[in-house]
Amino acid sequence: MNELELKYGCNPNQKPSRIYMENGDLPITVLNGKPGYINFLDAFNGWQLVSELKKATGLPAATSFKHVSPAGAAVGLPLTEVEKQIYWVADMGELTPLASAYARARGADRMSSFGDFISLSDVCDVATANLIKREVSDGVIAPGYEPEALEILKAKKKGGYAVIQIDPAYKPNPVERKEVFGITFEQGRNELVIDDDFLGNIVTENKDLPESAKIDLIIALITLKYTQSNSVCYAKGGQAIGIGAGQQSRIHCTRLAGQKADNWYLRQAPQVLGLKFLDKIGRADRDNAIDLYIGDEYMDVLADGTWENIFSEKPPVFTREEKRAWLDGMTDVALGSDAFFPFGDNIERAKKSGVKYIAQPGGSVRDDNVIETCNKYNMTMCFTGLRLFHH
Numbered sequence: 001m002n003e004l005e006l007k008y009g010c011n012p013n014q015k016p017s018r019i020y021m022e023n024g025d026l027p028i029t030v031l032n033g034k035p036g037y038i039n040f041l042d043a044f045n046g047w048q049l050v051s052e053l054k055k056a057t058g059l060p061a062a063t064s065f066k067h068v069s070p071a072g073a074a075v076g077l078p079l080t081e082v083e084k085q086i087y088w089v090a091d092m093g094e095l096t097p098l099a100s101a102y103a104r105a106r107g108a109d110r111m112s113s114f115g116d117f118i119s120l121s122d123v124c125d126v127a128t129a130n131l132i133k134r135e136v137s138d139g140v141i142a143p144g145y146e147p148e149a150l151e152i153l154k155a156k157k158k159g160g161y162a163v164i165q166i167d168p169a170y171k172p173n174p175v176e177r178k179e180v181f182g183i184t185f186e187q188g189r190n191e192l193v194i195d196d197d198f199l200g201n202i203v204t205e206n207k208d209l210p211e212s213a214k215i216d217l218i219i220a221l222i223t224l225k226y227t228q229s230n231s232v233c234y235a236k237g238g239q240a241i242g243i244g245a246g247q248q249s250r251i252h253c254t255r256l257a258g259q260k261a262d263n264w265y266l267r268q269a270p271q272v273l274g275l276k277f278l279d280k281i282g283r284a285d286r287d288n289a290i291d292l293y294i295g296d297e298y299m300d301v302l303a304d305g306t307w308e309n310i311f312s313e314k315p316p317v318f319t320r321e322e323k324r325a326w327l328d329g330m331t332d333v334a335l336g337s338d339a340f341f342p343f344g345d346n347i348e349r350a351k352k353s354g355v356k357y358i359a360q361p362g363g364s365v366r367d368d369n370v371i372e373t374c375n376k377y378n379m380t381m382c383f384t385g386l387r388l389f390h391h
Contacts, residue, residue: 001025001026002020002021002024002025002026003018003019003020003021003026004018004019004020004026004030005017005018006018006019006035006036006037006040007034007036008036008037009037010037010038014037017037019037019040027166027167027170028043028141028164028165028166028167029164029165030162030163030164031145031150031154031163031164031165032150032153032154032159032161032162033139033157033159033160033161033162033163034160034162035138035139035162035164038067038068039117039138039139039162041068042065042066042067042068042116042117042119043065043117043119043139043141043164043166044141045065045068045226046063046065046070046117046118046119046141046226047119047141047166048226049061049063049070049073049119049222049223049225049226050062050063050073050119050120050121051121051168052193052194052222052225053073053075053121053219053222054075054121054122055193056193056194056195056218056222057075057215057218057219059075059076059077059097059101059238060075060076060096060097060098060101060120060121060122061073061074061075061076061101061120061121062074062076062098062101062102062104062105062106062118062119062120062121062128063105063118063119063223064102064105064106064108064113064116064117064118065116065117065118066112066113066115066116066117068228069226069227069228069231069243069245069246070105070223070226070227070240070243071105071108071109071112071113071116071243072104072105072106072107072108072109072112072113072239072240072243073105073108073219073222073223073239073240074100074101074102074104074105074108074219074238074239074240075101075104075215075219075238075239076096076097076098076099076100076101076238077097077100077101077104077237077238077239078095078100079095079100079103079104082268082273083103083104083107083268085273086107086264086267086268086272086273087103087104087106087107087110088107088283088286089103089107089131092127092130092131093127094127095127095131096125096127096128098120098121098122098124098125098127098128099125099127099128099130099131101120101121102118102120102128102131102132103131104238104239105118105239105240106118106131106135108239108240108241108242108243108260108264109242109243109260109263109264110283110287111287111288111291112260113135114136114284114287115136115137115138116135116137116138117137117138117139117140117141117162118132118137118139118141119140119141119142120140120141120142120143121142121143122142122143123142123143123144123145123146124140124142124144124145124146124149124150124153125146125149126146126148126149126152128149129145129146129148129149129150129152129153130152132152132153132156133152133153133155133156134283135283136284137156137161138161138162139161139162139163139164140153140161140162140163140164141164141165141166142164142165142166143165143166143167143168144165145163145165150163172189173189174188174189174191175187175188175189176188176189190225190388190390192386194218194221194222194225194386195218196214196218198221198359198382198384198385198386199214199217199218199359199382199384200382201362201382201383201384201385202380202381202382203362203367203371203381203382203383204371204374204375204379204380204381205375205378206374206375206378206379206380207380208380209357209380209382212237212332213332213334213356213357213380215238216235216236216237216238216333216334216357217235217334217336217357217359217382219233219235219238219239219240219334220233220234220235220240220334220335220336220359221233221336221359221384221386221388223235223240223243223336224336224337224338224388224390225338225388225390226390227243227245227338227390228245228246228390228391229245229246229338229339229388229389229390229391230244230246230247230248230249230250230253230338230339231243231244231245231246231247231253231257231337231338231388231390232244232250232253232254232256232257232335232336232337232338232346233257233335233336233337234257234258234260234261234333234334234335234350234353234355235333235334235335235336236261236330236332236333236334236354241260241261241264241265241333242256242257242258242259242260242261242262242263242264242353243257243260244256244257244258244260250337250341250342250346251343251345251346251349253337254337254346254349254350255349257335258349258350258352258353261330261333261353261354262327262330262352262353263291263294263295265326265327265329265330265353265354266294266318266323266326266327267290267294269294269318269322269323269326271315271316271318271322272290272293272294272318274315275289275290275293275311275315276311276312276313276315277289277310277311277312278309278310278311278312281310285310289301289310293315293318294318294323298317298318302314302315302317327352327353327354330353330354331354331356332354332356332357333350333353333354333355333356333357334355334356334357334358334359335350335355335357335358335359336358336359336360337358337359337360337361338387338388338389338390339360339361339387339388339389340360340361340362340363340364340367340370341360341364341370342364342366343366343369343370344366344369344370344372344373346370347370347373347374347377347379348373351377351379355379356379356380357379357380357381358374358379358380358381358382359381359382359384360381360382360383360384361383361384361385361386361387361388362383362384362385363383363385367383
């Protein structure tokens with residue numbers, strides 16, 4: 001099969017729509033459901049991301065995509081007990097490495113991951129399928145599926161859940177094309193392999209770069225390679241914890257990604273873990289309530305007449321001072337940027353979210369100012385010489 005007709009394009013009025021190969025067959029098989037145009041954009045970008053993560057780290061990888069950018073990406077490291085709680089998987093029993101990778105990818109920014117498209121680097125096992133089963137998601141792409149896992153996924157969304165199998169041996173043409181306004185653009189594919197070699201040029205006074213930080217920086221950089229630019233990614237413990245995508249200003253990327261990283265860490269605070277939800281409140285509504293509770297609009301869930309519909313006990317206000325004190329405990333965070341930092345203000349903002357290790361291309365006329373700001377906070381920064389714009 002070299003062509004697959006789609007229901008419509010990005011929007012229902014954009015017809016006809018299809019994916020096709022000019023030469024040869026499509027490298028995918030749709031095992032269930034009817035994926036759409038945006039689903040396939042998410043699937044193919046996500047598959048590239050997890051494939052590269054797997055090759056770079058040797059660990060199973062997963063990503064949660066929304067609107068052609070990752071909301072989360074991770075490798076299959078074991079979860080702590082607190083992480084199991086904040087990702088809503090404490091009742092799932094023992095998780096496989098692949099299931100742990102998806103729990104991390106989904107859990108980093110659960111608000112953004114709602115209705116995601118999932119990419120898995122390895123054959124989808126039963127543990128991962130059971131995790132996917134209970135989340136609101138549009139579909140999944142993987143190199144294969146265990147028979148029982150496939151049956152679990154086929155039953156999702158009343159039988160309409162999109163399940164795609166991709167040939168892991170598929171190699172795309174080294175030149176890629178796309179058409180905009182009737183004009184064809186052509187470029188060589190971004191085939192750069194991101195590994196430790198890109199982390200060797202440390203330009204700060206602090207040269208310490210432990211293996212765990214290298215893994216997190218590689219995760220951040222590979223994630224950025226498939227994130228709509230401008231983009232910045234914070235990573236810690238084998239996963240992206242905050243991704244700022246598609247912003248025109250780099251400082252806005254850094255702030256957006258930093259706020260998401262802060263929210264990830266605030267979810268682990270005792271004030272949040274101790275919230276007593278009514279049994280009828282589902283995971284998605286709990287995520288929404290937590291997002292409001294840890295934000296500036298906390299009275300939207302704490303006002304009299306409102307909290308009673310969410311909690312069995314009224315939570316105390318999580319004050320600004322308490323949140324800042326908790327965030328001060330977030331340390332050893334890694335940060336990647338898809339292009340150079342033009343000003344030291346990005347470093348100042350990163351510091352507030354516990355950033356210790358940075359990888360960015362370098363090349364700004366203000367590199368000295370950026371390095372000086374890193375030195376002020378005893379950070380380790382690498383110049384990769386590698387720009388990772390993605391559009």
